[in-house]
Amino acid sequence: MQSLSLDEQIAYIKKGMAELIPEQELRERLKPGRPLCVKVGFDPTAPDIHLGHTVLLRKMRHFQDLGHRVIFLIGDMTGMIGDPTGRNATRPPLTREEINANAETYKAQVFKILDPVKTEVGFNSAWLDPLKFQDVVRLCSKYTLARLLERDDFSKRFKDGTPISVHELLYPFAQAYDSVALNADVELGGTDQKFNLLVGREIQRAYGQLPQIVGTTPLLVGLDGVEKMSKSKDNYVGVTEPAEVMFRKLMSIGDDLMWNYYELLTDLSLTAIHTLKRRIGSGDLHPMQCKIDLARSIVTDFHSAADADRAAEEFNRVVRRGEVPAAAPQVAVPEGAVMGRGPDWLEVNLEKLTVGIGLAPSGSEASRKRKEGAIEIDGVPVRDVRFRLAAGLRTVRLGKKWAIVRVDASTS
């Protein structure tokens, strides 16, 4: 990787990046070939990582690939302030215990992307804690209120009359001081972090350092193709989800979104991605195959190639051929569903059965689905309430949910 030309390095870095400010400075600093100090701060609030977060992590990894030092900085001190970014209200600060717990969760998930050997994990309390009041005053003297109010959320809240506590104004300085403490060459963050990252440049300058280069990564669009990926929108893929689930979720994205994901969630170069596009255009590559490859690549990152193969196979079997999933749970007929018995059969109430084995959330829902003909037993839609199940293993399906039901007539 280090044998790449300067242009190639820049291209590698710029791929999937929203902004690089300023690119020319990065070029200059890359020239001597010394490892740069790349700093990325993480707010220890929401440690449940999904693919949206991995865009930034992947970019960090790219810097590692190029031989640079990457600092994974946990903002334990700033977490106590509560980052006002994107908030229209004051954020409740976290306790020490919460912060520590979240930091651990982070570390457990983050190394699926980052190279653990090349990653330095740090806490900004290390240098923020010992600061004296006069140090803080000195830090604050480097910036003006007017500039601070340029920031969107501050000015909006100020105009609207929503309270802004003074300590919130300090947040960008704390973050900027991190850059000073580390003498960072580069700081990365999401596009929403742009303001804070840029303050870092000014403060570093004021402390006689070379201002850091700022790189922002775009927000990842969620599976729905519209809103940004977020847990609350339920359009996300969590990095700890099982391979099969990840695979299936990824296959559900629209074809257009696939290119965006290729750019932000794989290490393929832009030229390689273009080749794929061209091959689909010429009919040489099937779009579905292309999406399968994407899903496989992402699943491999968080599990393994073998898991990805298994997931792909499972996808083929269940979704494309409509066969029973390997992971379909095997369950007994719930007692409450049994209406009658024979020597080699069991008569069940279909609605109670589907609820009892977890395919339907409520009796009413089961009843509706039954009337819609959505309940299948051994591949045949069943609309009868009372249904005779032959002894043995019966597969019951309601939409995407499956269960293998063990029908044991002999036991009374």
Place this chain on the structure above:
RNA sequence: GGACGGGUGGCCGAGCGGUUAAUGGCAGCAGACUGUAAAUCUGCCGCCCCUUGCGGGCUACGGAGGUUCGAAUCCUCCCCCGUCCA
């Protein structure tokens, strides 16, 4: 402290005394179609019971009371949220 406006099902948002489990949109679920999808079309979209019926019951329109044969719709008090004036 004062003056208005508002709180409806996961969300947005109609309804303003009676076919109202509550229009419509979004989200969701199922079915059809397809290359998995997306898009499109169709049905569903509170819970429970009986069961295959335009069945029965319960709960629901911020909370608590009240008026009425009957209230999400009217009245009273309370809580909460916005806007404006002090």
